[in-house]
Amino acid sequence: MFEFExxxxxxxxxxxxxHTPHGDLNTPVFAPVGTQATVKGVTxxxxxxxxxxxxxxxxxxxxxxxxxxxxxxxxGLHSFMQWPNPILTDSGGYQVFxxxxxxKIDDEGVTFKxxxxxxxxxxxxxxxxxxxxxxxADIIMAFDECAxxxxxxxxxxxxxxxxxxxxxxxxxxxxxxxxxFGIIQGGVDLKLRVESTRFIASMPFSGIxxxxxxxxxxxxxxxxxxxxxxxxxxxxxxxxxxxxxxPEDLINGIANGIDIFDCVLPTRLxxxxxxFSRGGRINMMNAGFATDxxxxxxxxxxxxCRTFTRAYLRHLIVAKELLAGTLLSIHNLFALTKLVKxxxxxxxxxxxxxxxxxxxDIWGHNARRxxx
Amino acid sequence: MFEFExxxxxxxxxxxxxHTPHGDLNTPVFAPVGTQATVKGVTxxxxxxxxxxxxxxxxxxxxxxxxxxxxxxxxGLHSFMQWPNPILTDSGGYQVFxxxxxxKIDDEGVTFKxxxxxxxxxxxxxxxxxxxxxxxADIIMAFDECAxxxxxxxxxxxxxxxxxxxxxxxxxxxxxxxxxFGIIQGGVDLKLRVESTRFIASMPFSGIxxxxxxxxxxxxxxxxxxxxxxxxxxxxxxxxxxxxxxPEDLINGIANGIDIFDCVLPTRLxxxxxxFSRGGRINMMNAGFATDxxxxxxxxxxxxCRTFTRAYLRHLIVAKELLAGTLLSIHNLFALTKLVKxxxxxxxxxxxxxxxxxxxDIWGHNARRxxx
Numbered sequence: 231m232f233e234f235e236x237x238x239x240x241x242x243x244x245x246x247x248x249h250t251p252h253g254d255l256n257t258p259v260f261a262p263v264g265t266q267a268t269v270k271g272v273t274x275x276x277x278x279x280x281x282x283x284x285x286x287x288x289x290x291x292x293x294x295x296x297x298x299x300x301x302x303x304x305x306g307l308h309s310f311m312q313w314p315n316p317i318l319t320d321s322g323g324y325q326v327f328x329x330x331x332x333x334k335i336d337d338e339g340v341t342f343k344x345x346x347x348x349x350x351x352x353x354x355x356x357x358x359x360x361x362x363x364x365x366x367a368d369i370i371m372a373f374d375e376c377a378x379x380x381x382x383x384x385x386x387x388x389x390x391x392x393x394x395x396x397x398x399x400x401x402x403x404x405x406x407x408x409x410x411f412g413i414i415q416g417g418v419d420l421k422l423r424v425e426s427t428r429f430i431a432s433m434p435f436s437g438i439x440x441x442x443x444x445x446x447x448x449x450x451x452x453x454x455x456x457x458x459x460x461x462x463x464x465x466x467x468x469x470x471x472x473x474x475x476x477p478e479d480l481i482n483g484i485a486n487g488i489d490i491f492d493c494v495l496p497t498r499l500x501x502x503x504x505x506f507s508r509g510g511r512i513n514m515m516n517a518g519f520a521t522d523x524x525x526x527x528x529x530x531x532x533x534x535c536r537t538f539t540r541a542y543l544r545h546l547i548v549a550k551e552l553l554a555g556t557l558l559s560i561h562n563l564f565a566l567t568k569l570v571k572x573x574x575x576x577x578x579x580x581x582x583x584x585x586x587x588x589x590x591d592i593w594g595h596n597a598r599r600x601x602x
Numbered sequence: 603m604f605e606f607e608x609x610x611x612x613x614x615x616x617x618x619x620x621h622t623p624h625g626d627l628n629t630p631v632f633a634p635v636g637t638q639a640t641v642k643g644v645t646x647x648x649x650x651x652x653x654x655x656x657x658x659x660x661x662x663x664x665x666x667x668x669x670x671x672x673x674x675x676x677x678g679l680h681s682f683m684q685w686p687n688p689i690l691t692d693s694g695g696y697q698v699f700x701x702x703x704x705x706k707i708d709d710e711g712v713t714f715k716x717x718x719x720x721x722x723x724x725x726x727x728x729x730x731x732x733x734x735x736x737x738x739a740d741i742i743m744a745f746d747e748c749a750x751x752x753x754x755x756x757x758x759x760x761x762x763x764x765x766x767x768x769x770x771x772x773x774x775x776x777x778x779x780x781x782x783f784g785i786i787q788g789g790v791d792l793k794l795r796v797e798s799t800r801f802i803a804s805m806p807f808s809g810i811x812x813x814x815x816x817x818x819x820x821x822x823x824x825x826x827x828x829x830x831x832x833x834x835x836x837x838x839x840x841x842x843x844x845x846x847x848x849p850e851d852l853i854n855g856i857a858n859g860i861d862i863f864d865c866v867l868p869t870r871l872x873x874x875x876x877x878f879s880r881g882g883r884i885n886m887m888n889a890g891f892a893t894d895x896x897x898x899x900x901x902x903x904x905x906x907c908r909t910f911t912r913a914y915l916r917h918l919i920v921a922k923e924l925l926a927g928t929l930l931s932i933h934n935l936f937a938l939t940k941l942v943k944x945x946x947x948x949x950x951x952x953x954x955x956x957x958x959x960x961x962x963d964i965w966g967h968n969a970r971r972x973x974x
Contacts, residue, residue, distance in 0.1 A: 266917075266918075266921045266923055267917065268918060268921075268923050268925045270923065270924055271643075271928065272925070273905070273925065274909070275909075291921075295917070295921055296892065296920070296921075300913070304913055310913070312909050312914070520672065521675060521676070523676065537647075538684055539676065539682075541668075541672070541682070542639070542676075542682055545638075545667070545682075546640060548668070549638045549663075549668075551638055551642065552924060552927065553640045553645065555924065556643065556924070556928070557645070
């Protein structure tokens with residue numbers, strides 16, 4: 231059910247198909263994030279039009295509200311949020327560490343306080359897997375610990391705990407219609423990363439996630455980790471780089487053998503008036519756009535760019551209209567979805583490698599402005 | 603260009619066609635409100651799917667932000683907000699009286715302060731018409747003064763000023779592709795209302811608006827005004843009841859000969875978790891909906907009701923998700939749009955009159971709950 235086929239390779243980059251109970255995923259793939267069982271301000275119909283295939287939703291948030299048992303009683307997450315295509319849930323580990331103000335970690339698990347009402351809860355590998363089985367996503371994650379990337383001792387402890395929890399997660403997992411991924415930790419220490427990769431790769435997971443990146447390290451440190459661990463990763467399992475999602479990180483991630491990405495960035499940026507475009511990121515509140523009759527990105531064919539001018543988008547932002555966030559989210563999600571699809575075509579055509587400098591020039595954060 | 607054809611009558615109710623430069627409007631019609639050139643949280647594509655035909659936008663808001671000249675330079679309001687179908691703008695008069703904290707009214711016009719930045723501005727009939735010509739809506743309004751319904755002396759003064767301003771608005775209007783409507787005032791005083799109706803009806807307006815209702819008077823007072831003025835209204839011009847939009851007011855308004863309605867209510871209620879339904883208005887945050895697998899309204903076929911459960915909608919509301927407002931707005935707008943379309947069919951079939959008690963029973967604010 232979870233066979234992963236590599237259809238084409240281009241140096242380290244791969245174009246594949248991941249078979250899931252809710253349909254085949256063409257990889258590489260970018261997953262929009264629906265933290266609370268909704269991609270903020272975007273309907274499932276709009277997500278379908280954007281071309282999204284895989285969505286991510288957060289175990290921590292859904293456990294707290296509305297509750298995983300409620301979602302299970304409602305027929306599972308696909309039915310609850312009306313997304314008929316594949317869904318991925320994380321383990322809740324990262325949110326426990328980043329959102330809960332007080333938490334106590336021991337080898338058995340983590341006790342934390344809800345960011346909503348301060349109530350006390352406990353996660354451990356068995357509980358995380360049980361919650362994810364209740365939610366019913368196609369792709370689920372082992373419970374892991376993400377450490378401060380600057381604290382090497384803590385990184386080592388967290389990695390070893392992550393390995394022990396990976397074994398417990400595997401044992402706890404009972405649903406055969408869910409692909410359980412193990413998570414590699416080890417911060418930006420290349421030796422630890424290789425050790426973690428070998429450990430996780432040796433276990434019978436359906437896929438491999440790379441956690442603990444994009445959490446404060448430099449981009450070069452992140453790319454070094456990806457390049458270094460690549461040869462230790464199994465070829466026949468999908469590789470998921472967690473929480474990564476700038477256009478340049480997608481390009482470099484795919485170039486380093488990554489198949490699956492997710493990130494809140496496109497929707498979060500959109501709610502703060504920022505848009506990906508060919509030419510780099512632009513702030514749509516810029517006064518220079520007040521009378522600009524061009525679309526946000528002249529070469530984009532998303533609903534927002536097909537329909538509205540920059541002048542109108544800026545007006546919505548200045549007037550604090552809800553539609554601004556929705557229209558920019560549609561654009562940003564479309565931009566990443568389409569970029570990844572185009573890269574997939576290039577991998578299959580065998581010319582992704584030679585196109586990387588051009589893609590980075592067009593989409594990079596510091597790219598020169600091509601269309602403004 | 604602005605011919606109004608009455609296709610069928612049922613007692614006082616009329617089914618008509620109003621020909622405008624951006625297409626024929628089937629009446630009766632309910633116009634969603636896009637105050638700042640956007641129906642809050644709803645895209646034009648979603649409005650089209652809802653079945654909306656006429657949109658209202660506010661002269662006062664657009665004059666202040668982004669400015670009517672900017673919109674004119676962008677090709678007019680249809681192009682700016684990408685609504686290819688008919689648009690109606692109000693005169694700005696009502697907003698000057700309801701939103702501006704300080705205003706000075708004299709016979710020539712009104713000086714007021716912006717609710718955005720406190721800057722001083724002046725509206726008079728000539729300025730209001732100029733702004734509305736810049737915006738370029740199909741249906742525009744004469745500049746009027748809306749008075750406190752409980753102050754009979756002020757009502758009389760405001761009515762007389764409204765009549766003088768109606769004459770000036772007519773003189774100032776130069777675009778032949780816009781239908782200019784005169785506005786009847788007179789509070790809930792039936793004698794003044796008849797006087798105002800005769801005055802406005804005697805002038806060469808393309809349609810007749812009834813202003814100054816739904817501003818604090820009782821529903822019965824409003825219906826009395828509509829019933830009383832009916833015989834003084836010209837048959838061959840559309841009649842627009844400004845700012846009115848509960849289901850029961852639409853039913854009773856149409857029964858009293860009204861052709862056009864607009865109201866912020868469906869979208870404002872939606873942002874406050876309230877939904878129209880067969881059975882009466884319901885608060886979707888109600889804890890009883892937490893595990894309710896029914897759609898919001900079992901007999902509704904809007905996107906929201908076709909797709910999502912009450913449990914999911916309640917979750918979005920409790921989690922303070924943007925999508926809640928969008929999905930409830932889609933439902934509430936669809937409900938009113940469809941109700942008016944169904945009434946139109948009944949008028950043509952000649953059985954609207956006999957269906958009124960049943961319609962009020964289904965849709966009234968205090969209707970018994972049929973589906974919960």
